[in-house]
Amino acid sequence: xxxxxxxxxxxxxxxxxxxxxxxxxxxxxxxxxxxxxxxxxxxxxxxxxxxxxxxxxxxxxxxxxxxxxxxxxxxxxxxxxxxxxxxxxxxxxxxxxxxxxxxxxxxxxxxxxxxxxxxxxxxxxxxxxxxxxxxxxxxxxxxxxxxxxxxxxxxxxxxxxxxxxxxxxxxxxxxxxxxxxxx
Numbered sequence: 001x002x003x004x005x006x007x008x009x010x011x012x013x014x015x016x017x018x019x020x021x022x023x024x025x026x027x028x029x030x031x032x033x034x035x036x037x038x039x040x041x042x043x044x045x046x047x048x049x050x051x052x053x054x055x056x057x058x059x060x061x062x063x064x065x066x067x068x069x070x071x072x073x074x075x076x077x078x079x080x081x082x083x084x085x086x087x088x089x090x091x092x093x094x095x096x097x098x099x100x101x102x103x104x105x106x107x108x109x110x111x112x113x114x115x116x117x118x119x120x121x122x123x124x125x126x127x128x129x130x131x132x133x134x135x136x137x138x139x140x141x142x143x144x145x146x147x148x149x150x151x152x153x154x155x156x157x158x159x160x161x162x163x164x165x166x167x168x169x170x171x172x173x174x175x176x177x178x179x180x181x182x183x
Contacts, residue, residue, distance in 0.1 A: 001074070003059075005066040013038065013058055016065055021056050031088065036080040040067075043085045052091040053081060053100075072096040079106035113162045116170040117147055125152070126173060128164045 010016040017040045023030045028046040035041075042054040053072045058065065070076040073093045081103045089100060117139045120126075126134045126149065134149035137157060146159035 001068060001070065003066045003068050006064060008065070010065055013040070013060075016058060016060075016067075017056075020065070021054075021067065023054075032085060034082045034085060036082065039078055039080055041081045041085050043088050050091055051089050052096065053085055053089050055081070072099045075099050079103045083107065109167055110162055112167045113165055113170060116167065116174055117162070119174055120170070121177060124173060124177060126165065127169060128160065129166055130164070134158075134160070 006016070006020050008019070010019065013035055017033065017035060021040055021042065023042065023044050026047070028044045030042055031045050031051065032043040033040065038058050040056040040058060042056070043051060044054055045051050055070045055072065055074075055076050055078055056067045057070075057076075057078065058067045070078075072089065072091055073095045075095045075098060079102055081100075083104070086100045086103055089096065091097075117136075120136060120139065122136055122138065124136050126136055128134065133152040135152055136147065136149050138148040146161060147165075148157060148159050150157055
């Protein structure tokens, strides 16, 4: 796998995807596309009828625009693919099936963690996967996908991703909180 650089100028990632991530008609046709963060997911029907997902990680830096192209059979570590694209892939390669399963598990874990954060009271003490002790200041904010917490040791406010927490640990904290509340 190698990075593909573009010397053109683009106003944003949407324009880059539309003009640079074209599907060659010798390969197939683009059925659907979704941009999540800096990743472009493309559902493509190959000329043999198979529907598969291409994953392009796009970066813009001081050297311009570039992207790293993968497909679901490459089992990329990116697990942000929207369900509507996962549902339409007909690729039965074991790596592709595995990657789609991991995406769905990741999404379920994300939804579980977000639901738990919404149920937790502000001011509750939490521990990250890495063992940092925090006090939750604000719950999950969907507009920037973060949880604002106070780092107890440093007495500093930071924003953490839902990925920094284990669903089982949050469920245990919520269980303690709900059993301690008077009825």
